[in-house]
Amino acid sequence: MTGFTENALVKKLTELNPSQQSIQTLSLWLIHHRKHHSVIVKVWMRELVKAKEQQKLTFMYLANDVIQNSKKKGPEFGDEYRSTLTRAFEHLGSAASTDDKTKQGLLKILKVWEDRGVYEHKLIKEWRNFIALSSKAVENGAGPAPKKAKTESKPMEVKEKERRHSETVVEVDGKTESHIILSPAHNPPGDPPEPEELVKALLDLERSASSDAAVREKIANLPPEVSRVDLLSKLRDKDEAQQLIQRVGEALSLLNDYNARLAAEMEDRKKLKSMLHDFLHAQKELLLQAEERHVEYIEKLAKVQQVKEELKSHLQNLPEMNAETTGSLAPLPSAGDLFRMN
Template identity: 25%
Template sequence: MASFSRAVFVQKLSELRISQKSIVSLSRWVLEFRQNAGSVVTVWLQQFRLVTPGRKIIFLYLANDVLQNGRRGGPEFLILFATVLREAARLVARSRDEACKACFRTLLDIWQERKVYIDEFIQNLRLPLGEPQTLPPTVTEEQRPPEKQTFGAIQESEPRSVPEGPSPQPSILNLPLIEKMIRALQNLQQSASGDTGEMPTLPPEVQDASFVKRVAGTSEAKNLTELMEKKCTSLLEYSSVLVRKIDDQHNLIEMLLACTQNQYEVLVEKEKKYEESKKKYQEATQILQCLVDIST
């Protein structure tokens, strides 16, 4: 399988059309690069900021397909998209485009109905759109924006290959992603320890352009040419290694950000449960005290 390329993804996004075939095709391509989920989401948001409201609708359809059909393989896309959907909601609201806002609202209804994200997170996404924090009713045909009629199959049909049962939630500690991040850290540490001596050594005749003036004869020129070609090849190979390492480090940083976001979501959820438990304890203590007073 070819490696993930941001430039290729940007090109594919520019060619994306509002049809089920186009959306599903790019979604499947994206899901082949689960290990590059951070780069995928970053590029998606960067391009989402730039496109028109009409194109934003298509990008939202793509995110919907990736989220719903990527759950079986792991929670990477769920968690990483969760870090950018708040900004996406603000951008949709700022566009003042009713069709775009209606599209996003309907997707939020679908995600809530199918438990793609927890209710509290979805309610927070509704706020920029000017919606009250109330649970939405079941999605009806009348509530769907007109654009959806040309692309209804993607929203109305069941997602492809989505497993039954509860899906990973941002408020649940994401152990698989943490384990993957630890492995990535170990791999980087091992590769860093083997970096010594990888940089090709260049002889003076390759580094000093004035050395060419001292070349005497065709044979010597040919030897110098072969030496330079060999060293150029070595430098290109070493550059490729550096590019891969830089990409690995970039992905690791994005995984760290995702894990940080996940930890924050877990902390917020635990604090909420703690406050609820504390309140119930205080109420139970008051009731117990009343019972003691009555019995005496």
């Protein structure tokens, strides 16, 4: 990772995307450079206001990750963000700039902070009020009414499972850092899946029921008497009937199992379709951002090229320092002459 500069921070915030990897990577970098916490939070707030509407929630996921993961190293980020988050929620709570998906994400972050005691209840209530006021503004005609979140009481063991987190170890500027992957950093519904997750889902489909040629061949080779009622009249004795019952039972078990696998495959394909849709949408947004940066740097390159041409022209107009010219000038003093003590 690179050293800390304000320009480097702005660049990283501009390139931030909703994926867990992107949020985690930048969070680790910020925590590693926590001695600059004051500048980091100030720039974060400034870039949050300037960010596109669909990026603002990602900025909040980043802040959540930094606040919670930095606690074991010191209180700097938690204290610094405390005085800034009121302005952030006030900005995000404006009806004109916050859609329903963002509101639900913000409420989720506040719920996590409340459950984990990250900030005191009074502050969280104040921040939650900004979101509530935004919803009231929407109901009064500022925009489409947000959907009401379902409030369901969950058993304690379910809540405890939701509070659990996993830990990963990453190298930052040559040092090993342990990083807790927190729940709001995981992709909420509708956000793009990680590439690894998408690849795994595609590979799993290669082993799906419809690709199982061996089972399909077994089903195709089932004897006709297990599926044709008209052949029952050809049974000659009780032994043949018992044998047929056994074959029918085996065929039934085979078909039930295969149909269950096909039903599961259909659900997996529906999920994969949704994942691909979200992934492609995210890639289109990232492509658009890359194109915008490309245009920006092409313009910068053109300006640098213009300065280069003007500098070249200016150099050509400067007088030549030939031998005759230099011979008429007094010789430069030596180092000894410059520092000789009188």
